[in-house]
Amino acid sequence: MKKKDSQKNMYAHSEKKVELLQKYLEIYLNVLSNTFVKRINLFDLFCGPGIYENEGIGSPFIMLQEIKKASTINNKKAIEYNCLFNDNDREVIEVLKRNVKSKIDHCYAKINYSCQDYKDVIRATILSMQELLNSEKAFAFIDPYQYKDISISEIESMLCTKKTEILLFLPTQFMFRFESNGTPKSLKRFIEELVPMEEWPKSNTGIDFIQSLKEHFKNHLGNDYYVDTFIIQREVNQYFSLFFFTSNILGFEKMLEAKWKIDKDEGRGWIYEHSYNLFSGNKSSITQKFENELKEYLSRSRTNKEVYEFTLHNGHLPKHTNEVLKAWQNEGILSVLKSDGEQTIKGSFYLNYKDWRDHPGKVTIQTKLQ
Ligand SMILES: C[S@@+](CC[C@H](N)C(=O)[O-])C[C@H]1O[C@@H](n2cnc3c(N)ncnc32)[C@H](O)[C@@H]1O
Structure with missing residues (x-):
């Protein structure tokens, strides 16, 4: 089947996604290298080819680069890294394998490639997370084109292990557009996992929709879990979002550090004008x-x-x-x-x-x- 341009080339908004992934993994792997953790399992469940035709770097290569950094900078103790790279497109997995072989001289992780549909690979992933030892941690990156296969109960099953952190991309702009406009079955199913449809608030903007989703995720999961968003603007008034989930308070703080760093660079970050400052009144x-x-x-x-x-x-x-x-x-x-x-x-x-x-x-x- 002929591929769409977005499948062959990496676009700027996707670069933002992987920038957050990179910043987070850099901090996360560094923090874990100073703990009792002996093995880290990374799951990229919609992995793509790793390198795009326009040289854009995708999530599997970001993972491998950060593993290499952590393994070479922190030679204090040896951590074993396992990666599962999954994509339901066999051709994509073959391209990824070739890219890894030709562009990575020494791989610091054990890689398993898989070519399954998300619905199947997520079940196997949950099972393997449930079997993790106390000295192991897991991280899942879930980056679908659509939200129809994503289920909150599966996110919950991964989090319940208390050893897993999740970064989930949702095409929230498309969800918002249909929220009150002939809501499709898949969106209804998604929302109803969180709250009865009649209790779902109507959003005025794409940002409102993202905030509602975050609040409902938080209410649904309860206080033992942490949820945050990272909003990516595609065009004027088009907002997509990454959602980050964890039960680990330190992991969450590290994720927020990564997010605020990007937000600061983009000028949306924290500016606090003390009220005794003559020029106050500028608070964002x-x-x-x-x-x-x-x-x-x-x-x-x-x-x-x-x-x-x-x-x-x-x-x-x-x-x-x-x-x-x-x-x-x-x-x-x-x-x-x-x-x-x-x-x-x-x-x-x-x-x-x-x-x-x-x-x-x-x-x-x-x-x-x-
Ligand atoms: C948004 S792209 C992933 C991009 C990748 N994370 C990156 O950073 O380059 C989505 C990928 O998921 C694959 N895909 C689409 N539907 C899928 C499904 N149901 N199960 C598994 N993979 C799927 C596509 O072939 C595509 O490569």
């Missing part, structure tokens, strides 16, 4: 929204553990919360107390993974009534 809507949510949340006393979790659940980094809290401290509207009721050193809020794990109640934080 993202920053302002988070500040308002944090103020509301801290109207009750919260521990550093709770504030760390709140920050991440809301898609922000501890350094963002630290900035806001410092400004409030300077304005005299924040109380931060140690567990013995004493004041803490100014600017210390203990919002980090280590204190979350080892000293979850080191301080309590609350805004003061004005």
